Amino acid sequence: MTSLISLRHLRLLPALLVLILALVGAQLDAAAPIADKHVKRRVELMATQKAALTTLADMMAGRIVFDASKAKAARRTLIKSTGDIRKRFKKPRMDPNSHARPLIWQQWRDFETRAARAKDAAKGLSAHTMNGLLRTVPNMMQACLSCHETYRDTPNDFITH
Numbered sequence: 001m002t003s004l005i006s007l008r009h010l011r012l013l014p015a016l017l018v019l020i021l022a023l024v025g026a027q028l029d030a031a032a033p034i035a036d037k038h039v040k041r042r043v044e045l046m047a048t049q050k051a052a053l054t055t056l057a058d059m060m061a062g063r064i065v066f067d068a069s070k071a072k073a074a075r076r077t078l079i080k081s082t083g084d085i086r087k088r089f090k091k092p093r094m095d096p097n098s099h100a101r102p103l104i105w106q107q108w109r110d111f112e113t114r115a116a117r118a119k120d121a122a123k124g125l126s127a128h129t130m131n132g133l134l135r136t137v138p139n140m141m142q143a144c145l146s147c148h149e150t151y152r153d154t155p156n157d158f159i160t161h
């Protein structure tokens with residue numbers, strides 16, 4: 001019985017993930033040019049992670065065929081990129097078109113912790129099988145979203161401020 005319920009959840013998951021992923025990167029397409037090269041590099045880092053995560057979500061949603069070697073490459077990209085977050089944000093740099101909140105540098109310890117948590121989630125990705133992805137990708141996405149919630153401005157903030 002319990003396995004049936006979780007199976008039903010798993011079926012809904014890919015659609016949900018596609019939706020969440022759209023939210024994670026919604027601002028990227030509309031992004032205005034960024035002049036500061038340090039800010040540019042940290043946004044590029046984020047775009048790299050989004051691309052890797054999109055590959056995994058596309059496999060889960062059946063938009064591309066599951067391919068273990070591609071999935072493993074995406075996992076490696078995510079481990080590397082999440083591992084670089086700390087370094088890319090360490091210096092308090094701002095740009096008019098950046099979505100980073102200054103709170104990052106007021107609560108640097110917490111920001112670091114969330115970056116470390118994202119790296120743990122990337123390491124925890126199981127990319128050998130489709131079931132592994134279904135089991136572990138949500139935790140990865142949760143780590144992205146939880147940091148954005150606190151440290152990244154949403155489009156609405158931009159309209160209303």
Ligand code: HEC
Binds near residue numbers: 042049053085
């Ligand atoms: C420790 C915090 C943190 C984590 C973890 C994190 N991000 Fe980000 N992300 C940010 C911040 C801050 C920005 C805004 C950077 C800027 O505009 O200067 C951002 C920006 C982005 C952007 C660009 C959108 C925009 O604002 O223009 C994308 C896409 C993105 N992140 C994807 C991801 C994905 C995918 C993950 C998970 C694999 C992730 N992020 C994990 C903090 C984080």
